[in-house]
Amino acid sequence: MGIIRSSFTFMLGTVCGIYVAQNYNVPNIKKLANTGILMAKHIEENYRKPKKRGDED
Template structure:
């Protein structure tokens, strides 16, 4: 009885996830993360402090 009780929430979550993925437009997480990383990298390079090198 213990394994059924502990795995019930996992099975229901998996079933709900399958239902949502099939019936709704779920965004692609890899592409979303890649876009966020690209934007963060752009902001970092834009607002980075100037280095104090005398070679420039």
């Protein structure tokens, strides 16, 4: 009975997720994450300590 109970919960969650995605304005998580990464890179480049003369990358 354990596999039936766990698969029922998974199926119910999948159906609810599909319903919410189709009927509500859910943000695109991948696009949101990429925007956050780009902003973090921009901030890092602007506030990074300047390199010393002897430092090599």
